Amino acid sequence: MARHRGQAERAHANVDLYLSLTTAFAVRGLRAFAETMTAAWTDETRAVEGRPDAQEEAVALYTMHAAKGLEWPIVVPINTMTGIKAPDSAITDRDSDTFYCPVFGVKPAGYEAVLDAEKAELDRERIRLWYVAATRARELLVLPRLDAAQSKSAWISLVDLSLTELPALDLSHLPEGMGPTAAQAVNVQTRDSFAAEAAAILNKRRRLVWLAPSRDESHAGPVLTPEAAEIWAAGDDGQPDDEGLALSVQGGRERGLILHKLLEEVLTGETDAGEAALTNRAKALILEIGKPVLDDSAKGLSPRELAGCVVRTLNLPAIAELRPSLVPELTVYATVEVDGVEQAIVGIADATSFDSHGKPSVVIDWKSDVQPTAATIEHYRAQVRAYLDMTGIERGLVVLLTSGQVITVNLSLTAVDG
Known part of the structure; x- marks a missing residue:
């Protein structure tokens, strides 16, 4: 079409x-x-x-050009009183391939003769089209005979069809009428009834709103709340110093993407958990995103620093305990109805641990921030809590990859249907 x-x-x-x-x-x-x-x-x-x-x-409706090679039992040429299109002022001599064009109203020598030849060729082409139209009918060709005077520039005037000498179409064998016309229904709809019907249709309409906790969205509103929580404290013994990391590691979106990718590949078995293999893989990922490979992590992406960050994270006691059952990138869905509107919530948990019965028990969210604020960490808490509410899992972990801090999140009192 x-x-x-x-x-x-x-x-x-x-x-x-x-x-x-x-x-x-x-x-x-x-x-x-x-x-x-x-x-x-x-x-x-x-x-x-x-x-x-x-x-x-x-x-079927066809132009004369498109009808070439086709046939029908009955053919009726229509719109034959339409005027033909005059040739353009810029023309080309078909014999010599010479281009003629008036410039500011001044016609070049020989222009009139070429224009007359072009008109004659176009008339011959249109006559050939008339031949095509008149020979498409296998049984009956019906030529409209109009009462209006024919214009010399009309398609019907290009050929002498002797319409006055042709017999009129005999329709006597056809029934005079097509039968009684069915009575049309009277429209009795009023403005009030129309409004009532429109309201009924509106009430039956089902609305669906998609929400994502990672975009600060949940069925209860934005997951980032203004409430402050005392969750950022000094690291445990053996964990890197927070202020020292801020000075020696340059954060950024690309660093977070690579860390998430490395952890995913380790959990799926695509990449070995050894520091040497992780360093080589980190270097390849840095080159794939078009960033330079640096030795100084304070100036950019360092494969050695990224690999060390992943190794430290996997060796954290809370992660090492769950690692045998961790599944990366688990998509979770849930729906809840709020004020008559169905809200579908979708999210991707970075890692999920399953118990011996195959039931999810812990949701983990990796965070690559170098020095997150208290409000940011509270946002991360709320995001993981939204995943817990969607799945019914009772415990979640926010793992700060750079500092090695693990924050526990518990299931809220209300949860949605997962």
Whole structure:
């Protein structure tokens, strides 16, 4: 329809014909059909085109150009009183390929003769089109005989069809009428009834809103609340110093993406958990995102620092205990109805631990911030709590990869249906 606009009947018929060829391959299958069609195309096998008028009493509208090569039982040329289009002022001599164009109203030498020749050639082409139109009918050609005077520039004036000498179309054998017209229903709808029907339709409409905790969205509102919580304290013994890390590690989105990717590949078994393998993989990931590989982590992405961060995280007691059952990148869904609107909540947990019965028990969210604020950490808490509410899991962990701090999050009192 987009290609042929109002003349798509022929293309539709060819599509129907092509699809009808598949019936013979119901048992042999799609591969056999594809191979047969490929062989026919390669061998340039000729095939009969589809017939848009194959359906009984079908009516097709075609231009004279598009009707070439087609036939119908009955053909009725229409719009023949339309004036023909005059040739453009810029023309080309068909014999010498010389271009003629008036410039500021001044016509070049020989322009009139070339213009007359072009008009004569266009008239001959239109007469040939009339021949095409008049020979498309297998049984009956119906030429409209209009009472209006014919213009010399109209299509009907290009050829002498002797309309006055042709007999009128005999329709006496057809029934005079098409039968009694069915009584039309009276529209009794009032403004009030229309408003009531519109309100009924509106009430039956089902609305769905998608929310993502990672974008500070939840069924209860933004997950980032203004409440402050005392959660950022000095690290435990053996963990890197917070202020020292802020000075020696440059954070950023790219660093977070690579850390998440490395942890995912370790948990899936794609990458070895050894520091050497992680360093090589981190270097490859840095090059893939088009960033320079540096030795100084304070100036950019350092493969050694990224690998060391992953190794420290996996060796944390809370993570090492859960590592055998951790599954990375687990998508969770939940729905809840709020004020008559269904809200679908979707999120991806960085890692999820399953118990011996195959039930999820812990949700883990990796965070790569170098020195997060208290409000940011509270946001992370709320995000993990939203995952817990969606899944019914009772415990979650926010793991700050850079500092090695592990923050425990518990299930809230209310949860949605997961």
